Amino acid sequence: MISKSANERKNKTGIKEKSKIELIVLLLSILIFSLPFFKGLFFTREILITHIVSFTLSILYLANKTLKREKISFDNGVDYIGLFFIIVYLLPIVFGKWANLRDAIGITLRYVNCFIIYLMVKDYVRDEKCKDWVLNVLIASGVTTAGIGILGAAGYVQLQDVVLSNRMASTFQYPNTLAAFMMTLLFITLGKLYSTDKLWQKIVYAVSGFIMLFVFVFTYSRGAWLLLPIFVLLYMLALAKEKKVQTILYFIVALIPIILLLQPITKNLLEADGNKSQGLLYTFLAIGIFTGPYILIDKMFTRIKETQYKYIYISLTSLMLGVVGLLLLAFNATxxxxxxxxxxxxxxxxxxxxxxxxxxxxxxxxxxxxxxxxxxxxxxxxxxxxxxxxxxxxxxxxxxxxxxxxxxxxxxxxxxxxxxxxxxxxxxxxxxxxxxxxxxxxxxxxxxxxxxxxxxxxxxKYIPESFITRLNNINMQDNSSSARLTFYKDGFSMFKDHMVLGAGGGAWKGLYRQYQSEIYDSTEAHNYFIQTMVEVGSLGIILLFLMIGCIVVTGFKAVKEKDTRNISMTIAILSLLAHSVLDFNFSYLSILILLWVFLGMLPQIDLPHQIKREGFARKIHPLLLVAVVIPIIFFTGFLYIGNASAREAAAYFKSGHSQEGVVAFDRAVKADPFDATYRIDMAQILRNISQQNQNQQLLLEAEEHLKKAIQYAPYNDLILSQAALHYLNVGQFDEALPYADKVIEVAPAVANSYEIKTEIYNAVARYYLENNNKKQALETYSSILEVVNEIRIANNKTQNKKLILTDKTIDQLNVARYHVDEKDREIQDINKIFYFALDTDENGLTDNWKVYNYKDANIITEVADDGIKISNTGAGTGFIYSTNFELKPSTKYKMELKLNSTIDEDFAVIKVISRNGKTTQFAQKLDMGMAAKNAFAYEFETSEEIQSGDQYIRIDHLGNSEKSIDINRLILLESKP
Structure with a gap:
């Protein structure tokens, strides 16, 4: 017989265990609730803090499991999918197949974090009360995020980028991801709404859903706008009959106030010069217009019997026709x-x-x-x-x-x-x-x-202009859509070259410049499936589709059992995954964690009996996971120290405290040795110090950091550029030139790649000239001119936008050509050289020159190997003009203009124009009487009030002539007394 005291001790122990569970669930809930509030966990600092917090929380969870003598169960498909995701992200690191080692490590840590949170959620939500609690926490998080967006737009919450271009962005600082978040949690909220009979709870859930739908609309996210009706329809098909009716009613009642107040809310709340207080009042009015009718309709609905449903359908049809009529009126009232x-x-x-x-x-x-x-x-x-x-x-x-x-x-x-x-x-x-x-x-x-x-x-009258603009551009040919199609095409090219293991976490960012088939600058693939293919190859995409298969099977099971809550979760997850085909939502750690929280709450799909018999259904001792997580916590802590130290170093250098900055950067490299950007910055700092102090040892250390940076990020054009500049600065030309070539190899569609190469090759050529090695100098200058073909090859790969070379690249190419063409002439005091045959995009106009036509003018240009031919088939004046360059005030200049053919009519004028001060600095009609062998020479002096940097050359064709100007080159030289 058990004594009374023994029973008391047992009860006390149970209470203590319960309190521990409640504490961990509370801490886990706080973590889940706060996910969107730190910029959506998109940036490194916030991500590392979240890792440390969640891994520490997992230690508490595992310790509690140990004290209870419970084990961690691996007994369903999603368990192993989560585990294998970590393994496939580790494989490129283990086998050295990364595009960027630090990014590969960072993304692997994200999946470890998600899996740990998944295990905790899965364990605790076996208790139905706990599952409801977590769902309520998610809804509260969604409403709070929406509320911050509304109050931020109204100016009552100071938050950077809470509104972007009249689009609500809230804490994510990105409207499309906010839209995906709102859409996902809207379905969760509807599931809770349909699962309760208490009126006050219905009101809370209904209003919560309305607020999220309200913010969803004002994100102006076109992809999300297209997806929501599709998933609402799927949701209605999956629900029981009465829930279908409730869903139709809900969206009708919710959309009416949004449509009615669309114009004043946009004008006052989202536009920069709007009346923010009035916009907030309109928002509250919309909530009120929704809430009252919804309560009345809900009360009426509870009293309607199933035999009266035909009257409901008639009423719903009338309401829907009314909404459609309202929309037609709004779109036609102009x-x-x-x-x-x-x-x-x-x-x-x-x-x-x-x-x-x-x-x-x-x-x-x-x-x-x-x-x-x-x-x-x-x-x-x-x-x-x-x-x-x-x-x-x-x-x-x-x-x-x-x-x-x-x-x-x-x-x-x-x-x-x-x-x-x-x-x-x-x-x-x-x-x-x-x-x-x-x-x-x-x-x-x-x-x-x-x-x-x-x-x-x-x-x-009733529709905001921003709304119309977004609607007009919902098609596959607008810039955003066509850019995404290009991303997908380039992503498949990356996948084909890294088909088995992929190129590691963050591979898109590391590789896209090498593969891009159009001119764009995007460090995100804008497609989770493409991103997964590039990062972890075939193994990863198989896991992803297996995960979706598990979700779909769970959804069918929920439909069969008429389980509204699980139907809602399934639709929520699928809508999130669908939107992630269009955008980079899962680059936000908060959204990736959200996905795995949902996976943890879905009913588990048991492994087949045959697989269980083979020993795949296992129970793991918590201490085994503790042994894994504790080193990860310390490792993540060091990464955070590295990030904090790098930010500290940047602040020191900005404020002029260089010595402290060096110490902080050294600490950053030691704490996070895999970050190539820390390494390259440290190499540059050490090189500068070594050159000042003539310290050869520091130069060797700099080179070691440089080699590590290239090893950890072998396709990073910025790091390769720094490597080329480093070896140029220390005089190791045999090392500098190959790195300059490599920059173009890994980033052929980036204009700066060609600037780096031409700059380095020109510096080497100048060195040879200064040391009387003219033969080597001319060979180097000839190599520079090969860049023209490289640029043309890059431009031929793009269908639309072409490379726009930097002025510095064009200057370097022109200088190189001058040296090759004029082997026996010294360059002295040359300010600017223009060779008009440079047309790398093959548009018939010299690179970085533009055409302007006055009324009745029609300038036609044609570029050949020896220059440009300028015609004007119109009666008015037209001209071509250069980009801006620098002329000094009150300075004498010489101009040398070389033509390919003679001019026997006065129809061409050469001008030097300043955009500030006196406009025309020089103007001269081309007269062959002043030319020698088709070469003109002029002198002029700039006015004293001009500001250097806003000058350009202009060549006019006055029209009324069938003749053309055929120009070879133009040189400006500063006159010396």
């Missing part, structure tokens, strides 16, 4: 468009964009405008209209433009012709300058048969 900049002291751009799809290629059209314009400034136009042709792949080309004039009729006609590749038109109506005003009363597109093609909607 009025004249007014842009008013009167009374402003600074310019402000007002603009709308309209898309017209109903056009044919290579056909004439007329854009008819009815407008009223006014201006106080006679030098500035009050309005501008531009018509852009959009091709199949999204490339844009202007085909018509007209600027408003002061004395102009109210009826304007703009004729234009579409291009052979035109698929649609984008029409822009713009007003920019202060003290100008324009009202567009009507804009109509007419074809050659005088048939109206489109009446352009101007100002929408």
């Amino acid at each position: 009025e004249p468009l007014t842009f008013d900049n009167y009374g402003l002291t600074e310019n402000r751009t007002n603009q709308i964009q309209r898309v017209v799809h109903t056009v044919q290629p290579d056909e004439e059209y007329l854009l008819k405008l009815n407008l009223e314009a006014a201006t106080e400034n006679e030098r500035q136009w009050p309005w501008r209209v531009r018509v852009m042709s959009i091709g199949a792949t999204g490339e844009a080309q202007m085909i018509a433009e007209q600027l408003g004039e002061i004395e102009q009729a109210s009826e304007i006609e703009i004729p234009f012709q579409t291009l052979a590749e035109t698929k649609k038109l984008q029409i822009y109506l713009t007003n920019t300058y202060s003290d100008t005003k324009v009202t567009f009363n009507a804009v109509e597109l007419i074809n050659i048969a005088d048939e109206s093609i489109k009446n352009i909607n101007l100002h929408y």
Whole structure:
């Protein structure tokens, strides 16, 4: 017989164990709740802190399991998928297949963190109360994130980038991921709403869902807008009959106030000059408009019997038709468009964009405008209209433009012709300058048969302009969509070269510059599946699809059992994964953890009996995991010290405390030796110190850091650039030049790659010249000119955008060509050299020169191997002009201009223009009487008030002549007394 005291001791022990469990669950809940609030855990510092916190929490969890003499069960598919994800991310590290070692380590730690959290959630949510608690914590986190977004937009919460370009971003600082987060938790909230009978809980969940839907709409995330209706439909198909009706009712009641108040909320809450307090009041009004009717409808719904459902369907159909009618009214209620900049002291751009799809290629059209314009400034136009042709792949080309004039009729006609590749038109109506005003009363597109093609909607009464702009661009040819398709194409190319193991965590960031088939700059793949393929190859993508298979099987089981909560979780997870096909949500650690929290809460799929018999269903002693996690905590702690020390060093250098900065950087490298950026910075610091102190040992240490940096990030063009510059600075040209070549190899579509190579090769060539090694110098200069072919090869790989070379690259190429062409002439005091045959993008115009046509002018350019031919088939003046360069004030210059053929008419003018001070610094008509062998020589002096750096060359063709100017080169030299 058990004594009374023994029972008391047993009860006390149980209470203590329960309190421990409750403490760990509370700490875990706090961690889950706070996930979105630290920039969504996108940046390294916040990620490392989260790792330390969650790993420490897991030690408490494992200690508690040990004290209870319980083991960790591995008995279902998701358990092993989570474990194998860690293993496949470790494999590229183990076998040295990484694109960037530090990133590979960082992403592996993320999956370790997610798996640890998954194990804790899975264990505790076996208790249904605990599962409800975690779901409520997630909903609270979602509502808080939405609330911060609303209050931040209203100015009551000071948060960086809470609103981006009139789009709500909240704590994520990125609207698309906020939209995915809101959409995911909306389904969780609906699941809780349908699982309770208590009115107050229904109100709380209903309002919570409305707030998240409200913020979702104002993220203006087009991908999420497209996905939500699809997953709502799937959700309704999966739910029981009465829940289907509730879902339809919920969205109808929720959308009505959002539609009604869309315009004033956008105008006041999201626009920079809006009345924020009024915008917040409109938000509360929307919540109120939703809440009242929802309570009434819910009460009515609870009293309706199943036999009366046909009346519900009739009512729902009427309501839905009413909502559709409301939307049609909103999208068709337009009025004249007014842009008013009167009374402003600074310019402000007002603009709308309209898309017209109903056009044919290579056909004439007329854009008819009815407008009223006014201006106080006679030098500035009050309005501008531009018509852009959009091709199949999204490339844009202007085909018509007209600027408003002061004395102009109210009826304007703009004729234009579409291009052979035109698929649609984008029409822009713009007003920019202060003290100008324009009202567009009507804009109509007419074809050659005088048939109206489109009446352009101007100002929408009830729909915000930002909303219209986002809707207009929902297609596969807009810049965002076409860019993503390019990312996916390039990602598959990376995958093919790293098919088995992948290239390690963060591989997209490390490799994309080497594989990119278009000009873009994105360190994110914008697709979780592509990212996984690149990082962990075939093994990883198989695991990902197995995980989705487990989710789908669980979903079908929930549908069969009519388990609303699990149906909601399944749809939530699938919607999150679907949106992650379009964006980089899982680059936010918070979203990746959210996924694994959901996986931990889903009913587990048992392993097949045969697999269990083979010993895969195991129970692991918690101390075994403790032995793994404790070293990880210390390792993560060192990584955090490295990150903190690097930030500290940067602050020291910024404030001029260099010595302290060196110490801090040294500490950063020791704490996190795998970060290549720390290594390369340390190498540069040590090299500078060694050159100042003539300390050879420090130079050797710098080189060691440099080699480690290249080893850890072998495809990083910035690190390779630093390596090339390092060896150039220490005079090791045989090392510097191959690294300069390597920069272009790993980043051929980056303009700066060519600047680095030409700069280093030019520096080496100058060294040879200064040391009287002219033969070696000329060979090096000839190597520089090979860069032109490398640039052309890179441009030929891109279909749309071409490389725009930096002015410095062009200067280096021109200097090299001058040396090769003029072997026997010394370069002295040359300020600027232009060789007009440089046309790497093969657009018929010298690189970084532009064309401008005055009225009735039509400049045509053609680039050949010996220069550029400039013609003008129009009657007015047109010209080509260079980018800005530097001329000093009050300085004498010589100009040498070489033509390829003679000019026997006065139709060409060469000018030197300054954008500040006196505009025209030099102007001269080209007269062959002043030329010697097609070469002109002029002298001029700059005015004293100009500021150096805003000058450019302009070559005019005056028109009214069938002749052309054929220019070989132009040189500016500073005259010496």
